[in-house]
Amino acid sequence: DAKTTQPNSMESNEEEPVHLPCNHSTISGTDYIHWYRQLPSQGPEYVIHGLTSNVNNRMASLAIAEDRKSSTLILHRATLRDAAVYYCILNNAGNMLTFGGGTRLMVKP
């Protein structure tokens, strides 16, 4: 299975944009890029997903590199409630999500 690489942790100031990187150099042409986040004591929560084009929704934006070997999740204005572990995942045909270690985002007031 194609794997993803993310930094273990990142820090941000409240109200500032956050760019969370993800490398997936072995991605296949049919793998979708999904982002989930997990707040303390909760189940993972879907954030956004895409295939080739950049995507925007009410939670975040997803920027996908032209060669698809990397992507960036963008939170436009971080709030304290955005402090969570963010997972970048490649979705295979069986719909199995393989969660790696994720990036722990800390937001400072």
Add this chain to the structure above:
Amino acid sequence: EAQVTQNPRYLITVTGKKLTVTCSQNMNHEYMSWYRQDPGLGLRQIYYSMNVEVTDKGDVPEGYKVSRKEKRNFPLILESPSPNQTSLYFCASSFSFPGPRGPQHFGDGTRLSIL
């Protein structure tokens, strides 16, 4: 409200005593799945189901059983629990068509402790 409901949320039990963790979704999703989450190992898939009466093994199926008799329910069964099954368990569901690529919705988790 669209949701995935797991019960119980917490359970402490003893080795060998059969238990069932229920999972129910109200979104008419075809696909349902069970994961376990352990420190340092992330989430790992146990079993999944593409539709009623269709189930398959994930990465770590040993010691678990599932059934999918109805679309909304996907119980996880531990016939003879052992301490290495102490973990945090999550159920998830999603649409399978037009392709199993859509977002998965997760329950709030069940914390199992097997003594």
